[in-house]
Amino acid sequence: MIATDQQVLNKDSWVDHEKGVVDRRIFSDPGIYAAELENIFARAWNFMCHESQIPETGDFFMNYIGENQVIVVRDRNGEIQVLLNTCPHRGNTVCRADQGKTRSFFCSYHGWNFDLDGKLVGVPGYENFYRSDLDKSEWGLSKAAQVSGYKGFIFATLDPAAPPLEDFLGWVGCLSIDMVAKNGAVEVLDGIQKNRIQCNWKLAVDNLFDWYHPKVSHYSALRTGMIDEAFLAPLQQMVLLGDYGHGISGPGVTEAEQAAFEAANKHLTNKDKLPNWRASEQAKAELGPVGIRATGHPNIFPNLWVSTGGTQLCLRIPRGPLETELWWFTLVEKSMNATERKKIVQMATHFFGPAGLLEQDDGENWSHSTRTSNLGATRDRPLNFAMGRGHDTVKLDPSGQSSIETAVNEHAQLWLYRSWQEWMKAEDWPSLIKNHSAAPTGTI
Ligand code: FES
Ligand SMILES: [Fe+2]
Missing domain, CATH: 2.102.10.10 (Rieske [2Fe-2S] iron-sulphur domain)
Known part of the structure; x- marks a missing residue:
C-alpha cells in the first residue's frame, strides 16, 4: 500500500513506545528530515x-x-x-x-x-x-x-531559548563526558577520520546502543581473534536513561563485582592505580556509585557517541535523509608519551572508522535498512524495538542515579525514538521543556 501524506504528517504515529514499534518512514522521508534539521539540530546543543x-x-x-x-x-x-x-x-x-x-x-x-x-x-x-x-x-x-x-568539550546551539548546557545534558549527558574527560586531563589528536555511509543518521545512532548485533554482524571480527566474544557481546547489560534522549547502554558490572574490584584495588599503590583511571578514587567520586559500574556506550542526543573505552568520540552528521557522515575523534591522556599515543591511534584506527574492523559491517546493514524504509510494499510495516519491554525495572540509587540492569535489550533505542518524537512534536524549547518525558521509573 502506498503511504498517504496523512500518515507521514501524523507525528503521533511515528513512534509507539507502548508497543515498542517505529514507523520505518522516519528513516527516509524528506519532509521528516527537513523538520529534524529545524526541530532537533537547530535547537539542541x-x-x-x-x-x-x-x-x-x-x-x-x-x-x-x-x-x-x-x-x-x-x-x-x-x-x-x-x-x-x-x-x-x-x-x-x-x-x-x-x-x-x-x-x-x-x-x-x-x-x-x-x-x-x-x-x-x-x-x-x-x-x-x-x-x-x-x-x-x-x-x-x-x-x-x-x-x-563542559570539562573542555565545546557545544553550541542556534537557539537563544535553549536551556544552559548542563541543564540540557542532565546527569546522563554529564556522566557521558565525565567517563572520558578524566577531569580535564585529555586532549584530542589532530586527524579526524571522516567517512560517509548511505544511511539515515538515526540508524547510526540507534546502533551504538545495540548489543544484540555484535555476534552476528561482527562475526568476521570475532574470527580474526582480535576481539573476544566476552568483550564484544557481553550478556550482562546496564542502561542509563536521561531527559531529552540522552542514554548509556551496554555492559556493566554488578555492585558485588565492583565491591570485589575495589577490595582488590586497595592493595595497589597510587602509582599502580594511575594507568587505570576507572580504578581511582577520583573516578569513583566523579562518576558516582552507579556511573562507575557502567561501561556501555553513551549517546549525547542527538548524535554524539562518546566511546566508553575513553579513546574515541563519533559524530553521526546528517547529509540528507539517506546519507550520514561519521567523524571519529581520537582522545588521549595529556600525560601519555609518544609510544602510548601511538598505541591509542592504532586501536582507534583498527576498531571503528573507515579502516576499522567494526563499522564496515555496521554501515552496510544500516544502508540496507535505509533503502528498505520507503518501499511501497512494506513501508506500512513498523519496525520492532520491543526487546525486553515490560520485563525490566528501573533501580533508583540513593545518589539519584538510576539504572536498568538486565540482559541484552532495546530500552535505550526505544528511549531514543520516543525522545526524538517529542523533539519533533515540540513547537519550541519552552514546549519541549514542559512536555518531554522524564526518564522512566518503575517497570520499563
Ligand atoms: S564578499 Fe563574500 S560573497 Fe561577496
Ligand atoms: Fe557494530
Missing part, C-alpha cells in the same frame, strides 16, 4: 570540538550544526566563537579548510574580510564603490546563539 583542538588565538576547527557549516575559532580575547560559514554579501563560504590557524576569514568572491569574532573589518571599495555607505557593524558573520563548554 551540538558538539563542536574539544578545547585542546583550538588552544591559541586564530586556531579554528570546522564542524556542522545540522547542515549549517560552522567555524569554531578562538578569538583575540581567548573566547571561543562559533560563526556560520556564509558571507553576508552573496553567501559564499569564507573558510574552505577543515581546520587551521588564521588572522581573519577572507571571502574569496569579492574580498570582504572578517575578524576572528566575526566582525566585518575589510570591504574592498568601501569608499569608492559603497561611498562609505555601509554599516559594517551590521554585516558581520552570523553566530551561534549560545556557546558553552
Whole structure:
C-alpha cells in the first residue's frame, strides 16, 4: 500500500513506545528530515570540538550544526566563537579548510574580510564603490546563539531559548563526558577520520546502543581473534536513561563485582592505580556509585557517541535523509608519551572508522535498512524495538542515579525514538521543556 501524506504528517504515529514499534518512514522521508534539521539540530546543543583542538588565538576547527557549516575559532580575547560559514554579501563560504590557524576569514568572491569574532573589518571599495555607505557593524558573520563548554568539550546551539548546557545534558549527558574527560586531563589528536555511509543518521545512532548485533554482524571480527566474544557481546547489560534522549547502554558490572574490584584495588599503590583511571578514587567520586559500574556506550542526543573505552568520540552528521557522515575523534591522556599515543591511534584506527574492523559491517546493514524504509510494499510495516519491554525495572540509587540492569535489550533505542518524537512534536524549547518525558521509573 502506498503511504498517504496523512500518515507521514501524523507525528503521533511515528513512534509507539507502548508497543515498542517505529514507523520505518522516519528513516527516509524528506519532509521528516527537513523538520529534524529545524526541530532537533537547530535547537539542541551540538558538539563542536574539544578545547585542546583550538588552544591559541586564530586556531579554528570546522564542524556542522545540522547542515549549517560552522567555524569554531578562538578569538583575540581567548573566547571561543562559533560563526556560520556564509558571507553576508552573496553567501559564499569564507573558510574552505577543515581546520587551521588564521588572522581573519577572507571571502574569496569579492574580498570582504572578517575578524576572528566575526566582525566585518575589510570591504574592498568601501569608499569608492559603497561611498562609505555601509554599516559594517551590521554585516558581520552570523553566530551561534549560545556557546558553552563542559570539562573542555565545546557545544553550541542556534537557539537563544535553549536551556544552559548542563541543564540540557542532565546527569546522563554529564556522566557521558565525565567517563572520558578524566577531569580535564585529555586532549584530542589532530586527524579526524571522516567517512560517509548511505544511511539515515538515526540508524547510526540507534546502533551504538545495540548489543544484540555484535555476534552476528561482527562475526568476521570475532574470527580474526582480535576481539573476544566476552568483550564484544557481553550478556550482562546496564542502561542509563536521561531527559531529552540522552542514554548509556551496554555492559556493566554488578555492585558485588565492583565491591570485589575495589577490595582488590586497595592493595595497589597510587602509582599502580594511575594507568587505570576507572580504578581511582577520583573516578569513583566523579562518576558516582552507579556511573562507575557502567561501561556501555553513551549517546549525547542527538548524535554524539562518546566511546566508553575513553579513546574515541563519533559524530553521526546528517547529509540528507539517506546519507550520514561519521567523524571519529581520537582522545588521549595529556600525560601519555609518544609510544602510548601511538598505541591509542592504532586501536582507534583498527576498531571503528573507515579502516576499522567494526563499522564496515555496521554501515552496510544500516544502508540496507535505509533503502528498505520507503518501499511501497512494506513501508506500512513498523519496525520492532520491543526487546525486553515490560520485563525490566528501573533501580533508583540513593545518589539519584538510576539504572536498568538486565540482559541484552532495546530500552535505550526505544528511549531514543520516543525522545526524538517529542523533539519533533515540540513547537519550541519552552514546549519541549514542559512536555518531554522524564526518564522512566518503575517497570520499563
Ligand atoms: S560573497 Fe563574500 S564578499 Fe561577496
Ligand atoms: Fe557494530
